[in-house]
Amino acid sequence: MSEPTGAARRRGPFKVGDQVQLTDPKGRHYTFTLEAGKNFHTHKGSFPHDELIGAPEGSVVRTTGNVAYLALRPLLPDYVLSMPRGAAVVYPKDAGQILAFADIFPGARVVEAGVGSGALSTFLLRAIGEQGMLHSYERREDFAEIAQQNVERYFGSPHPAWQLTVGDLQDNLSDTDVDRVVLDMLAPWECLDAVSKALVPGGILCAYVATTTQLSRTVESIREIGCFAEPQPWESMIRNWHVEGLAVRPDHRMIGHTGFLVTARRLADGVEPPVRRRRPSKGAYGEDYDGPGSRSGSAAGRD
Numbered sequence: 001m002s003e004p005t006g007a008a009r010r011r012g013p014f015k016v017g018d019q020v021q022l023t024d025p026k027g028r029h030y031t032f033t034l035e036a037g038k039n040f041h042t043h044k045g046s047f048p049h050d051e052l053i054g055a056p057e058g059s060v061v062r063t064t065g066n067v068a069y070l071a072l073r074p075l076l077p078d079y080v081l082s083m084p085r086g087a088a089v090v091y092p093k094d095a096g097q098i099l100a101f102a103d104i105f106p107g108a109r110v111v112e113a114g115v116g117s118g119a120l121s122t123f124l125l126r127a128i129g130e131q132g133m134l135h136s137y138e139r140r141e142d143f144a145e146i147a148q149q150n151v152e153r154y155f156g157s158p159h160p161a162w163q164l165t166v167g168d169l170q171d172n173l174s175d176t177d178v179d180r181v182v183l184d185m186l187a188p189w190e191c192l193d194a195v196s197k198a199l200v201p202g203g204i205l206c207a208y209v210a211t212t213t214q215l216s217r218t219v220e221s222i223r224e225i226g227c228f229a230e231p232q233p234w235e236s237m238i239r240n241w242h243v244e245g246l247a248v249r250p251d252h253r254m255i256g257h258t259g260f261l262v263t264a265r266r267l268a269d270g271v272e273p274p275v276r277r278r279r280p281s282k283g284a285y286g287e288d289y290d291g292p293g294s295r296s297g298s299a300a301g302r303d
Contacts, residue, residue: 004130006155010073014052014059017156021074024067031074031082042067076126079154080119086146089119090184091258093238094208099127101232101263102180102206106132110180111198113137113169113191118147120184125151125159132161137169170194184208189221189292196227199266207262215260217291224292228264229273235260 009018014034022030022040032040038049045065052061052071059071074082077092090098098120104110104127115121115138124134138144144166152158165172169183170191178198183191188207195205205228207218215233222231239254267273 005157005159006126009156011057013054013056014071014073016053019074019079020052020071021078022061022069022071024069029074029078029082030069031078076122076154080117080122080150083117083119083150083153084146085117086140086143087114087116089117090123090208091255092123093236093255094259094261095120095123097236097261098182098206098208099123101261102182102204104128104180108179109133109175109177110182111135111137111169111173111175111178111195112182112184114139114185115144115147115164116184117143118150120182121147121162122151122154124182125155125162128161130160133163134159134161135163135165135175137165137167137172139166139168141166173198178203180204180206182206182208186214188214188218192221192225196225196266201266201268203266205262205264205266209260209262212260215262218262220292222262222264223273226273227267227269227271229267230276231262231264233260233262 014020016034016036018034020032020034024030024044030042034049034053036050036053039046040049042063044067045063047061047063052059055071057072060068061071062068080089080092080095083089098104104124106127106129108128109132110124110128112121112124112134113136115136121134121136128134138147144164148164151162170193173194175198177200179200180203181195181199183195183206185191188209199205205222209215209218219231219233222228235257237254237256240251242249242251
């Protein structure tokens with residue numbers, strides 16, 4: 001039985017063409033691709049690539065300046081943060097939340113828009129496997145080219161489950177019986193009609209937005225379209241900790257706000273969502289609110 005796409009690049013001794021991540025004594029990372037006959041140079045000296053080719057992962061190499069470097073393959077979070085970028089990448093903490101709370105499973109049929117630099121596409125492809133389907137839409141051709149190069153560099157070849165289309169999702173979406181839809185775009189509410197027709201009952205829509213105004217517009221639009229259960233919005237933050245003996249304290253820096261996530265489940269056709277019982281805060285839909293339903297009066301009935 002053949003190995004899944006990219007698996008051979010994740011295990012075994014280092015080979016020519018593998019990416020290597022070096023860690024110096026201060027914890028700084030340096031990533032490069034192994035090539036026979038080449039040398040790796042730093043301000044602390046150099047060493048030949050050949051010293052690592054055939055060596056097991058987790059080896060330690062020393063430069064001509066006698067500085068030790070730990071050699072490992074970069075993890076997927078390391079890879080996406082160092083990959084060439086066209087658009088900003090989806091941070092690993094958000095990609096992990098998407099995989100978990102959008103319930104991305106092996107064999108899932110997933111639609112994604114937009115592809116950016118290919119970071120989230122790589123996470124999704126590794127989760128769905130070769131038996132799944134990921135159809136990514138990106139309106140900018142230059143971003144699509146960068147994303148394709150990044151995805152293929154990670155897996156070592158084109159992924160058989162991936163299809164990339166240059167164009168707007170709402171104008172080009174032809175997929176049906178889709179299990180999951182992930183929208184990473186400026187105005188995800190513009191795609192809700194097309195997405196609702198593609199998703200299977202019980203399927204999940206997941207939107208990734210940057211600002212509170214986008215978050216509000218997305219959530220209210222999902223409510224207004226009427227074929228989704230109550231949307232769930234949230235954000236996540238990561239704070240590392242310093243642990244050394246009895247000196248245990250949070251780090252001074254953390255990965256704070258990067259984006260908001262919203263998930264919603266597709267209802268069966270012809271079913272109306274249950275009436276929300278939570279009364280909105282006073283003024284939530286006041287004179288200054290100009291989102292979905294503001295002119296139709298639909299917001300007034302949300303209590």
